[in-house]
Amino acid sequence: MAQNIYDDPKFFEAYSQFRRSRLGLAGAAEWPAMRSLLPLMSGARVVDLGCGFGWFCRWAHAAGAANVLGLDISEKMLARARAETRDRAITYRRADLQTLDLPEAAFDVAYSSLAFHYVEHLGRLIACVHGALGPGGRLVFSVEHPIYMAPSRPDWIELAEGRKVWPLDGYLREGKRTTDWLAPGVEKFHRTLGTTLDVLIDAGFSIRRAIEWRPTDADLAAEPSLAKELERPMFLLIAADR
Amino acid sequence: MAQNIYDDPKFFEAYSQFRRSRLGLAGAAEWPAMRSLLPLMSGARVVDLGCGFGWFCRWAHAAGAANVLGLDISEKMLARARAETRDRAITYRRADLQTLDLPEAAFDVAYSSLAFHYVEHLGRLIACVHGALGPGGRLVFSVEHPIYMAPSRPDWIELAEGRKVWPLDGYLREGKRTTDWLAPGVEKFHRTLGTTLDVLIDAGFSIRRAIEWRPTDADLAAEPSLAKELERPMFLLIAADR
Numbered sequence: 001m002a003q004n005i006y007d008d009p010k011f012f013e014a015y016s017q018f019r020r021s022r023l024g025l026a027g028a029a030e031w032p033a034m035r036s037l038l039p040l041m042s043g044a045r046v047v048d049l050g051c052g053f054g055w056f057c058r059w060a061h062a063a064g065a066a067n068v069l070g071l072d073i074s075e076k077m078l079a080r081a082r083a084e085t086r087d088r089a090i091t092y093r094r095a096d097l098q099t100l101d102l103p104e105a106a107f108d109v110a111y112s113s114l115a116f117h118y119v120e121h122l123g124r125l126i127a128c129v130h131g132a133l134g135p136g137g138r139l140v141f142s143v144e145h146p147i148y149m150a151p152s153r154p155d156w157i158e159l160a161e162g163r164k165v166w167p168l169d170g171y172l173r174e175g176k177r178t179t180d181w182l183a184p185g186v187e188k189f190h191r192t193l194g195t196t197l198d199v200l201i202d203a204g205f206s207i208r209r210a211i212e213w214r215p216t217d218a219d220l221a222a223e224p225s226l227a228k229e230l231e232r233p234m235f236l237l238i239a240a241d242r
Numbered sequence: 243m244a245q246n247i248y249d250d251p252k253f254f255e256a257y258s259q260f261r262r263s264r265l266g267l268a269g270a271a272e273w274p275a276m277r278s279l280l281p282l283m284s285g286a287r288v289v290d291l292g293c294g295f296g297w298f299c300r301w302a303h304a305a306g307a308a309n310v311l312g313l314d315i316s317e318k319m320l321a322r323a324r325a326e327t328r329d330r331a332i333t334y335r336r337a338d339l340q341t342l343d344l345p346e347a348a349f350d351v352a353y354s355s356l357a358f359h360y361v362e363h364l365g366r367l368i369a370c371v372h373g374a375l376g377p378g379g380r381l382v383f384s385v386e387h388p389i390y391m392a393p394s395r396p397d398w399i400e401l402a403e404g405r406k407v408w409p410l411d412g413y414l415r416e417g418k419r420t421t422d423w424l425a426p427g428v429e430k431f432h433r434t435l436g437t438t439l440d441v442l443i444d445a446g447f448s449i450r451r452a453i454e455w456r457p458t459d460a461d462l463a464a465e466p467s468l469a470k471e472l473e474r475p476m477f478l479l480i481a482a483d484r
Contacts, residue, residue: 147389147410147413151407152405157401157407157409159399159409163394163411164411165393165399165409165410165411166409166410166411167399167401167407167408167409167410168389168407168408168409168410168473168474169405169406169407169408169473169474170472170473171389171454171472171473171474171475172454172456172471172472172473172474172475173472192454192475193435193452193454194451194452194453194454194478197449197451197452198451198452201449201450201451206448206449207439207443207448207449208443209439209440209443210435210436210439210440211436212413212414212434212435212436214414229414230412230413230414230415231410231411231412231413231414232410232411232413232414233413233414233434236436
């Protein structure tokens with residue numbers, strides 16, 4: 001079973017203060033890029049793997065999806081998602097992505113935001129998603145970028161001349177990374193970009209787009225502190241077709 | 243026109259001392275991984291973009307290729323390639339990858355080792371290669387990994403605790419990188435991995451494999467100094483089908 005850190009009271013409290021937890025998709029800098037990878041929602045059957053508070057589920061339905069299934073391991077997140085959702089075409093269910101089963105060819109779009117890096121065996125999950133998508137189906141997901149996740153100490157260092165650099169090491173040593181992020185001992189799994197693409201291709205997906213997210217000029221004008229995001233990528237966004 | 247640094251006498255002299263210049267493919271640590279990406283050579287029409295001393299051209303012909311065209315911008319490298327090649331099914335031609343033209347559907351395999359990062363406009367080149375491959379054709383190439391190329395000072399730094407890290411910055415700032423490698427002022431062009439994949443997909447290629455090269459256990463046993471290559475990837479190898 002994957003670690004269920006979002007139900008840790010301290011983690012949940014801190015996470016709930018995040019811009020993206022308060023504002024939803026509009027508070028997530030990478031959302032416009034994620035959205036650009038999505039097919040038309042009109043009439044689509046959608047599954048959201050790691051749906052959190054359900055922001056995407058509600059957006060998908062408002063954008064025309066026929067029905068949306070939100071899955072998450074966190075009881076607390078599902079409780080808030082249910083409380084904030086009125087429409088009966090959106091359903092939420094507790095699920096562990098590590099042991100997930102889905103019906104065959106039941107969805108047109110599979111979506112996941114910043115959840116797959118908590119999953120140890122990505123190959124098993126991706127094979128399950130491939131089977132759950134109908135012909136022509138699309139998978140769109142984001143993860144922490146492996147450059148962001150790999151280092152033994154994932155934080156900027158300032159060199160003598162005042163320049164900040166990202167101290168990369170261990171990029172090719174895949175496996176568990178334990179960090180103290182919002183709560184102590186958060187477990188994530190580092191995979192290289194090449195491995196992630198291999199897993200998709202081996203499952204039968206065609207890679208459509210891989211975006212190493214960067215702030216746009218408009219993002220930088222609105223939020224100058226984002227400039228550091230040009231130094232190393234934080235998010236990896238992928239679209240793949242069944 | 244791309245910079246022709248290989249014809250700089252100092253650069254050429256230093257490059258000629260390299261293991262891979264003396265031993266050919268057997269002296270290139272990433273060759274077994276490159277080879278794993280290649281289709282059967284039997285009867286294939288092959289083009290090598292940036293063929294250098296012609297090691298791959300001769301290997302391809304020995305492995306059964308019907309004919310092999312080696313292209314390079316460096317007169318000195320082509321002169322040595324010609325001097326070391328006897329077979330008339332292998333031909334060499336001077337060409338600048340930046341302005342390359344190739345006949346339509348004339349090749350089954352396009353190969354390139356560590357040359358595309360000297361090319362500023364990759365999209366133009368990849369479109370040319372796509373047109374030059376027949377249906378079912380395959381492109382296999384390596385470049386310096388963007389993590390290796392991006393930094394303003396691409397060299398290890400040692401932290402106070404004795405740990406070495408790769409000081410990544412500028413990963414999302416694409417464009418020219420000028421380094422003093424073998425000779426001063428060597429010009430290369432940094433593109434993110436995502437951009438390289440986009441260029442291939444937009445040209446009509448299907449991504450088959452993306453390898454962020456790492457030494458094998460056998461490599462590490464034979465050459466313990468390769469252990470640092472696990473900290474950050476040096477080479478990116480890609481196979482794509484037309």
